[in-house]
Each structure stands twice: as structure tokens, then as C-alpha cells.
Amino acid sequence: MNMVLLTQNVSRRFKDIEALKGVSLDVAAGEKVALLGHNGAGKTTLFRVILGFLRADDGHVCINGQPPGSRLARRDVSYLPEAVAFPKMLTGREIVSFYAKLKNADADEVGSALEKVDLAEAADRRCGGYSKGMRQRLGLAQAIVGNPKLMLLDEPTSGLDPISRQRFYELIGEIAGRGTAVLLSSHGLSELELKTDRVAILRKGEVVANGSLAELQRSANLPIRIRVRSNSDHVESVHSRLGGERVNGESVEFDCPRPDKMDRLSVISQLGKAVSDVDISSPSLDEVYRYFSSDDADRGDAT
Numbered sequence: 001m002n003m004v005l006l007t008q009n010v011s012r013r014f015k016d017i018e019a020l021k022g023v024s025l026d027v028a029a030g031e032k033v034a035l036l037g038h039n040g041a042g043k044t045t046l047f048r049v050i051l052g053f054l055r056a057d058d059g060h061v062c063i064n065g066q067p068p069g070s071r072l073a074r075r076d077v078s079y080l081p082e083a084v085a086f087p088k089m090l091t092g093r094e095i096v097s098f099y100a101k102l103k104n105a106d107a108d109e110v111g112s113a114l115e116k117v118d119l120a121e122a123a124d125r126r127c128g129g130y131s132k133g134m135r136q137r138l139g140l141a142q143a144i145v146g147n148p149k150l151m152l153l154d155e156p157t158s159g160l161d162p163i164s165r166q167r168f169y170e171l172i173g174e175i176a177g178r179g180t181a182v183l184l185s186s187h188g189l190s191e192l193e194l195k196t197d198r199v200a201i202l203r204k205g206e207v208v209a210n211g212s213l214a215e216l217q218r219s220a221n222l223p224i225r226i227r228v229r230s231n232s233d234h235v236e237s238v239h240s241r242l243g244g245e246r247v248n249g250e251s252v253e254f255d256c257p258r259p260d261k262m263d264r265l266s267v268i269s270q271l272g273k274a275v276s277d278v279d280i281s282s283p284s285l286d287e288v289y290r291y292f293s294s295d296d297a298d299r300g301d302a303t
């Protein structure tokens with residue numbers, strides 16, 4: 001695979017804070033990778049190291065074979081910082097033109113970037129009047145110009161409503177579809193809505209998980225939840241047979257380790273007419289994220 005970003009064993013400390021501890025994370029051309037972690041996990045620090053704003057104490061970063069901050073690397077990387085603020089008096093077009101000039105991009109890229117992020121109509125209005133979603137899309141337009149090979153987006157969807165967020169991920173999908181490697185940070189798995197190819201979770205400066213959502217769900221190996229609805233006359237006997245908690249006087253719920261699922265279902269089916277329905281729910285994305293990012297998690301072999 002053509003790796004645009006290679007990050008090997010990167011460490012960075014601020015006095016006694018180890019902001020990054022041996023971080024290794026690669027992103028291939030056309031791949032969308034989410035970097036997740038609580039506040040203070042090290043996401044922004046990693047971006048700043050990749051951009052060459054900060055020097056790593058240890059380890060290696062390479063962007064298309066070039067060191068961070070070098071002229072060639074700067075040409076290939078674009079960045080949407082956390083909480084970006086544009087001068088309110090300028091129009092969307094003026095702002096994107098400014099960034100296009102900084103990157104030596106063609107002037108006609110400005111219009112097409114604004115079009116790609118659905119801002120063509122609002123392009124000549126002052127951005128002070130833009131909604132939060134429009135401002136984030138303007139940030140994305142500024143990151144598109146110059147045809148970057150690697151795009152770094154720091155918490156680009158925090159504070160967006162679900163529709164704006166969904167549109168934002170669609171746009172990122174289109175950009176990656178043209179071969180750009182995208183690394184975006186976020187502080188919740190459910191925010192991602194399954195829109196990235198891979199997820200890396202940072203916890204206190206360390207990568208504690210790195211894989212597709214399905215791989216993360218598997219390696220977390222959290223129990224599934226089974227809810228058995230019974231005919232009300234039988235709830236007592238169903239409960240005594242299965243254990244767990246009684247809910248609403250007609251259901252019994254319990255957690256079940258994945259390997260035991262079929263055995264438990266066979267016990268449930270033996271209850272015959274006493275059972276009217278069965279629901280099985282897998283752990284939510286938030287539960288998987290909590291598992292990997294909490295301090296007391298026993299993560300086993302997660303990466």
C-alpha cells in the first residue's frame with residue numbers, strides 16, 4: 001500500500017507530561033483514519049508533530065518520504081485546526097483565495113473548492129454570517145486547495161448537528177476517494193457514524209487500539225445484551241431459569257459473553273411458549289470506545 005503518512009514510535013514530552021509515548025500510525029493514500037481520544041490524549045500534539053510545528057523527542061515521521069515541516073512536506077499536507085476562526089468581514093471566496101495563494105495553487109481552484117463543499121452560493125457573503133456547519137465546510141475548502149496528499153482535520157465535526165456532520169463526512173469521503181489520505185480527530189466513536197476506514201484510539205499519549213470498527217468491536221470482546229420478553233404469567237419462571245434483571249414485569253435482561261451466546265439461546269428456546277420474543281444487542285460504539293479509553297480497562301491484546 002502507498003503510505004502517505006508514516007509515524008513510527010513518536011514521543012513528545014512537555015516537562016513532566018508525556019503527551020505522546022511511542023506512537024506509530026500510518027495512513028495510506030485514499031484512506032480515512034479517525035484518531036480518537038479524550039481531551040488531553042495527545043491528538044493535537046500528534047498533528048503538530050506531523051505538521052512540523054513541534055519536534056518529536058524520539059521516533060520518526062515521514063510524509064510522502066519527506067520530513068515534517070520541509071518544503072515538500074508542507075506542500076503535500078493541509079490542516080484544519082481545532083476551533084478555527086476566520087476574519088468575519090471576509091467572504092468565503094476571499095478566505096479560500098488567501099489560502100490558495102499561500103499554497104501557490106491555481107486561482108481557479110478556489111471556485112471549485114467552494115463548489116465541492118457546497119458553498120458556491122454563499123461564496124460572496126461575509127463568513128461572519130455563516131452557520132457553524134458552513135464555517136467548518138469553509139475550513140474544509142481551505143484544506144482542499146493545492147491538492148494535498150495528506151489532510152489533517154482536528155475535531156472538525158465537534159459541535160455540528162447530525163445533518164451537517166453527515167454532509168461533512170460525505171465530503172471527506174469524496175476527497176479521500178480522489179486519493180487524499182485523511183487523518184481526522186474526534187472525541188467520540190459514535191460521532192464517526194461508521195464513516196472512516198480505520199480508527200486509532202489514543203489514551204494518555206499511547207495508541208491503545210488501531211483497526212476497523214469491526215476489529216475493535218471484536219477485540220474489545222464485550223458481552224452482548226439479551227432481552228427475553230415473556231408472557232406475563234411466565235415471567236417468574238423465565239427469570240428463575242435465566243437469571244438477570246426483570247424489566248417492566250414482562251421482560252428479563254442479562255449480559256452474555258459472546259462465546260456463550262448459542263448455549264444461552266438454546267436454553268431460551270427450551271422455554272417454549274413462555275417466551276414471546278428475544279432481542280440481542282451488541283455493545284454500542286460508545287461502550288467500545290469507553291472500554292479502550294478508560295483508565296481501568298483491561299485491554300488485553302487490543303492493537
Ligand SMILES: Nc1ncnc2c1ncn2[C@@H]1O[C@H](COP(=O)(O)OP(=O)(O)O)[C@@H](O)[C@H]1O
Binds near residue numbers: 040042043
Ligand atoms: N504547548 C504545550 N505545553 C505544555 N503542555 C502541553 C502543550 N501542548 C499540549 N500539552 C499537554 O499535552 C497533553 C496532550 O494535549 P493535546 O495534544 O492538546 O491533547 P488532545 O488534542 O487530545 O486534547 C495534555 O496533557 C496537554 O496539557
Ligand SMILES: [Mg+2]
Binds near residue numbers: 044082154
Ligand atoms: Mg486537541
